[in-house]
Amino acid sequence: MENKKIIRAADYLPLPGDDDDDHDFALPTSDQLLLALFGDMPDYSNPKFEELWQSFHNAEADNGIRYCLERGVDIIGDDGEPVEGWRDIAVMLKAIELGIIKLTDKADE
Numbered sequence: 001m002e003n004k005k006i007i008r009a010a011d012y013l014p015l016p017g018d019d020d021d022d023h024d025f026a027l028p029t030s031d032q033l034l035l036a037l038f039g040d041m042p043d044y045s046n047p048k049f050e051e052l053w054q055s056f057h058n059a060e061a062d063n064g065i066r067y068c069l070e071r072g073v074d075i076i077g078d079d080g081e082p083v084e085g086w087r088d089i090a091v092m093l094k095a096i097e098l099g100i101i102k103l104t105d106k107a108d109e
Contacts, residue, residue: 009074010078
């Protein structure tokens with residue numbers, strides 16, 4: 001199934017200097033990207049998420065890149081390389097596809 005609408009992950013990366021100086025702890029860029037895209041992050045303490053991560057880690061990068069694109073997320077950054085945390089994006093997309101997690105729309109609440 002190919003998605004007609006493409007989200008460009010690089011557009012959701014935090015801009016340099018966007019760190020909130022009021023906090024002692026800043027989230028890694030990849031976590032900020034996941035939260036911007038999905039409002040959540042994979043829970044790798046859950047064996048299902050760990051298994052998904054391993055499957056993308058062990059696969060050819062091109063397959064993971066293609067998988068994300070087919071699901072509507074272009075993970076290639078401005079430098080021509082996959083964005084930081086791209087495997088986590090693939091894991092989230094696969095978890096949604098498999099029904100492991102469900103994203104809710106604010107209108108559904």
